[in-house]
Amino acid sequence: MRRSVLFAWLLLFTTVARAQETFPVNGVADPRSGLYAFTNATIVKDAATTISNATLVIKDGRIVSVGTNVSVPADAVVIDCKGKYIYPSFIDAYADYGMPTPQRTQGGFNFNAPAQITSNQKGAYGWNQAIRTDVQGVRIFTGDNVKGKALRDNGFGSVLAHQRDGIARGTGVFVSLADAKDNKAILKEKASAHYSFSKGTSTQSYPASIMGSISLLRQTYLDAQWYKNNPLAEGVNLSLRFWNEHQNLPQIFEANDKWAVVRADKIGDEFGVQYIIKAGGNEYQRINEMAGTKATFILPLNYPTAMDIEDPHDARFVSLSDMKHWEMAPANAAMFEKAGINFCLTTSDLRDARQFLTNLRKAMEYGLSEAKALEALTKIPANILGVYDMVGSIDAGKVANFLITSGPIFSEKTVIYQNWVQGEKYAVKEEMWNEIKGIYNLTVNTPGGAKNYTLDVKNSSTATVIGKDTLTGRFTFDGKQVKLNFPEAKGSRNNIRLSGIANDNLWSGVGDDANGNRFTWTAAYSKETVTKADTTRPKMAPKLGAVPYPFNGYGFTEMPKQETILIKNATVWTNEKEGVLQNADVLIKGGKITAVGKNLSDAGAKVIDGTGKHVTAGIIDEHSHIAAASINEGGQSVTSEVRITDNLNPEDINIYRQLSGGVTSSHILHGSANTIGGQTQLIKLRWGANDEGLKFQNWPGFIKFALGENVKRSGSQQNNRFPDSRMGVSQVLIDAFTRAKDYEAGWKKYDEEKKKNAKAVAPRRDLELDALVEIMNKKRFITCHSYVQSEITDMIRVADRFGFTLNTFTHILEGFKVADKMKEHGAAASTFSDWWNYKMEVLDAIPQNATIMQKVGVNVAINSDDAEMARHLNHEAAKSVKYGGMSEEDALKMVTLNPAKMLHVDDKVGSIKVGKDADVVVWSDHPLSIYAKAEKTIVDGIVYYDREKDKQLRLDIAKERARLMAKMIGEKRMGGPTVPFSPSMEIMHTCTDHYHNHGLLVIDADDVDQNSNQ
Incomplete structure (x- = not known):
């Protein structure tokens, strides 16, 4: 027979007993306690436990008992739930529910506007207003029934809320979604501490880059440890005090991107912190790196929407990687589950919380299991926040947060009838409670x-x-x-x-x-209707291609392997005393050059016929700005604490493009926004590797300095950041190294005192000064942006005064005027071949510059400072043959052996010599000819670029683009949601990208422009 219930009880308003409230009653008190018994239900206590025909009893907002042999109190309101399911309400571990919206104003580093150097926060706080540890979610929380209803309607009963503003964001508060007084909704006052790489509403100039954000976090960790001793010099610093107080809370880091996840995890590892990481949705593209963090993740379910690309002209400008991400993003959670990575789910990033269940079901179509989905919405978030004793399952003693549904919670046809929060009923689709079938x-x-x-x-x-x-x-x-x-x-x-x-x-x-x-x-x-067996086939998970590394058309689905390679009968440019060898062989084994000569053989080698071809060492670009997420930290005059290595971008298409031009190593420099910039990073162009895999191992480390117009901000009428003249630049250098000498002396004094007194107090560790001390101790080397002879001479004098050597002057377009002084000092030169007349300080540049410096005896390299120029540095080197009459061998050395010497890695790379790394290029023609093409570019004995394979990749890309475009167009024609066409973009960094703080924004032609390679 059909079951029906008359809902007289629906007229009851459930309230928690007021006996213990401090609030006065204005009117008639309602002392009723919320005592309910839900009978005959299928109760899903947690993802692993389901009880049939069970009873749930709640009172005063708490679960009293649950099970099959539960006594129903005589005075309880009994609700028959036969045929219905009861689940624990969901938990969102990353919400801004009830938080005031940060007021964002324009600020930060801007070349053409006055900089806000110091914090404008009033009170005994730290120096940087992006460190907002004083913010406490519990103090600014105000319930919002409109947002709360949207969350409740999607099954949520409680959330962790914090204000998303700043690099250190203070504490989060764990609250229920009950439409009650705020004090009753708060379940845990200080539930978490929050961090990000975004400085939020701070208008302070520093940090102005990801590097700066990372350095600020690292320095704050160090400062907070130092502050525990409450040094008199610091006095009261509430920012550091709160920071220390928050370290025992769950530490949640908003990364929002796969590489940001890696960067955040490294900070945590350095300071012994295991972050809970809020992801962005593209982490499946580097799932092994995600697993390596050992973190629990908070995954959003915000997927890209299909673009309207029916116009073929529009479609040309959407990259394959963007289209692939549109197709594969819903599989993110499933890939995390498959990889065994712990995670929970959030409504964060959704424009409308009502999309949540729809998007969750889509994630299930792509392979996410129901059990894992429920666990990710209940037990896991409760555990990571330390509130599983209150919520996350249906157990006696816990808060009465539960859902009553028509069937299994994630079924497409299931209806949520009610969401009970803290023992109060909230109708969702209660009108459908009666079974009408x-x-x-x-x-x-x-x-x-x-x-x-x-x-x-x-x-x-x-x-x-x-x-x-x-x-x-x-x-x-x-x-x-x-x-x-x-x-x-x-x-x-x-x-x-x-x-x-x-x-x-x-x-x-x-x-x-x-x-x-x-x-x-x-x-x-x-x-009743006789229910027939469900014969419909379950939805099959969409067929998705393999994830390439990097995530674009030129990536590898399987990383290439090191091979034994024998190049036969080629013209070999050794860059050694043997000079250029005709009809010679090169044997590569174990990633090294193992033999150079004639008639070489190896039975296990892959043979490359070098007849008519030329073989050189890989090109080394001494001055590059590719493969990094940010280049300039211009917020202060001295930023020696920031590091390019902290924000490498292994997926920059320019890595592949430059491999196509024979480049095997690039020196990634900080920009020229300030006098003492950031620490640089030498990389090998191992296309497909992660950030650690790119790094050139056992390299001493360099740092970028800058002189001239960029530093003093010529052309800016509102510059208020010191220096404002070349004299000021000199003074910044003197001041910085004077402070560094005093700093070093302080540490030496501490080391001596510690030998006598174990309780000696260590000085504050300063990352900025650490790098300068390394320079003075010849453990870190300078590459200096420079143009004008007077400033070059002055820089040498400062170096002499403090006992260090300028390793390299880069740009150095007036180097021909001071080559003798550079040689005497011991400085090398990394210059352009024929750039001039692009600003005032380069008006005296001449194309014979490189040749003149070389003849004086200076070690000279030709660099790019430009992602496009780097693809034909061999041609740039050849210009000195034309302009200055330099020999061909010496010209080639300017992009191979000479930069290797500058970078102190000539024992590993730069020439074809037995024992060196097998960084080798096979050219189709004379390497200085404009007709020469890099046919194979080999790094460590691995072929990372092969021109013939590249041709096949282009065909594969065209085919894959056609498939994805058809799928995206089909989405529109079937009535699916679409958004207007938007071209894919990438940022092309340059030395002077501080003019607009972003670099050059161009169409992302990673797999769009079919003529993108040399």
Whole structure:
């Protein structure tokens, strides 16, 4: 028989007992306690435990008991839940519910505007206003029933809320979504500490880059450790005090990107902190790196929307990587599950919380299991926040946060009837509580007499009318009103339209026919529908391609392997005393050059016919700005603490493009925004490797200095950052190294005192000064942006004064004027071949510059400082043959052996010599010829670029683009959501990208421009 419930109890308002409240009563008190018993339910206690025909008893907002042998209190309101399911309400571990919106104003580093150097926060706080450890979520929380309802309607009962503003964001508060007084909604006052790489609303100039954010975090960790001794010099620093107080809380880091995850994890590892990481949605593209963090992740379910690319012109400018991400993003959670990485789910990043369940079901179509989804919304977030004793499952003693549903919670047809939060009922689709499925006797009282039908109701939107024929109509039921529209007879265009009210087993109302005749009708429940076995096939997970490394058309689905390679019968430019060898062989084994000569053999080698071809050492670019997420930290005059290595971008398409031009190593420099910039990073162009895999191992380390117009901000009328002149630049250098000498002396004094007194207090460690001390101790080397002879001379004098050597002057377009002084000092030169007249300080540049410096005896290299120029540095070197009459061998050395010497790695790379790394290029022609093409570029004995394979990749890219474009266009034509076309973009960094703080924004042609390689 059909079960029905009369909801007289729905008129009751559930309240928590007020006996212990401090709030006065203005009116009549309501002392009733919320005592309820939910019987005959299928109760899913947690992802692993389901109890059939069970009872749940709650009182005063807490679970009293749950199980199959539970006594129902005599005074409880009994709610029959036969045929229904009860689940623990969901938990969102990353919300801003109840938090005030940060007021964002324009600020930060801007070349053409005054800089805000110091913090404008009033009080005894730290020096940088992006460190907002004083913010406490519990103090600024205010419940929001509008947002709360949207979350409750999607199954959530509690959230961790914090204000998303700053690099250190203070503490989060764990609250329920009850529409109650704020003090009652708060379940845990200080539940978490929060961090990010975004400085948020801070208008302070520093940090102005990801590097700066990372350095600020590292320095703050060090300062907070030092502050524990409460040094008199610091006095009271509330920012550091709060920071220390928060370290025992769950530490949550908003990364929002796969590489940001890696960067955050490294900070945590350095300081012994295991972050909980809020992801961005593209982490599946580097799942091994994600697993390596050992972190629990908070995964959003915000997927990219298909773009309208029916116009083929528009489609040209959407990269393959963007289209692949659109297709694969819903698989992110499933890939985390498959990899065994712990995670929970969040509504964060969704424009509308109502998208959550839809997107979650899509994640399940892509492979996420129901059990893991439920665990990720209940037990896991509760555990990581330390609140599993309160929420996360249906157990006695916990807060009464639970859902009542029509079936398994993640089924597409399941309805959430109610969401109980802290023992209070919140209706979601409560009107559908009564089960309407069944057979009804339908009587239509037409003017011509009563007509009887059988009405077979499947659900609230599907019903069939059976008379002489089976008639398909349109049926809706919203819990109160019934609407039915069906043809008078099979094939007839004349419809009968009915509308009425459902009153338990009897429905009644009025209707009309095609002639406008009005009449009454009734439908009486007869019997249950015989449920047929579900024969529909489950949705198959979409077929997705392998994830390439990097995530674009030129990536590898399997990383290339080191090989034994024998290059036969080539012209070999050794860069050694042997000079250029004709008809010679080169044997590569174990990533090293193992033999150079004639008639070499190796039975296991892959043979490359070098007849008519030329072999050189790989090109080394001494001055590059590729493969980094940010280049300039211009917020201060001295930023020696920032490090390019902290923000490498292994997926920069320029790595592949430059491999196509024979480049095997690049020196990634900080920009020229300030006098003492950041620490640099030498990389090998190991396409497909992660950030650690790019790094040139056992390299001493360099740092970028800068002189001239960029540093003093020539052209800016509102510059208030010292220096403002070349004299000021000199003084910044003197001041910085004077401080560094005092700093070093302080540490030496401490080391001596520690030998006598174990309790000696260590000085504050300063990352900025650490790098300068390394310079003075010849453990770190300078590459200095320079143009004008006077400033070059002055820089040498400063170096002499403090006992260090300028390793390299870069740009150095007036080097021909001071080459003798550079040689005497011991400085090398890394210059352009023929750039001049692009700003005032280069008006005296000449194309013979490199040759003149070389003849004086200076070690000279030709660099790029430009992602495009780096693809033909061999041609740039050849210009000195034309302009200055330099020998061909010496010209080639300017992009191979000479930069290797500058970078102190000539024992490993730069020439074809037995024992050196197998960084080798096979050219189609004379390497200085404009007709020469790099046919194979080999790094460590691995072929990372092969021109023939590149041709096949282009065909594969075209085919894959066509498939994805058809799929995206099909999404639109099937009525799926789309957004207007938007071209894919990438940032091309340059030395002077501080002019607009972003670099050059260009179309991302990683796999769009089919002529992108040399």
